[in-house]
Amino acid sequence: MALTRDGIERILGPIDNHLAAEIAAIEPTSAELTKALAWLQSDEALVNDGNHLPTGKVAELIGILETADDEDGYSPPDPQPAEWE
Template structure:
């Protein structure tokens, strides 16, 4: 089953429509998006657990969700303005 807009928002909070569309079009699962979020914002914890580095699809998701220079997504450590996890 593919992700919905609401699924993406439930993980990422407030994010632009183009990013949501790209994430949905990637064919990733909700679990993959959750893991990509963890890699993007808590990679040290995952490495400490001995988790293997993300594969290609995961890396593409991470690129989509990581904040760019202008800070499109809020750092979850600073609070999530768009939803809950």
């Protein structure tokens, strides 16, 4: 099931309307967005643990979040491993 704005903000914290719209357009599930956030926060650790590089919606979400970090000053919340699963 695709996430609503509230669902997106539960995972990412407060975001602006533009970022929310970009994410919602992909229609990610909470698992996909959570996985993208995990990769954004610690990609090296996930690769070292043997995880495959993300593809599909997760890869798209990472690109959006990286761009938002660079251009809009979005800062992802601190990693919380219990939420990544």
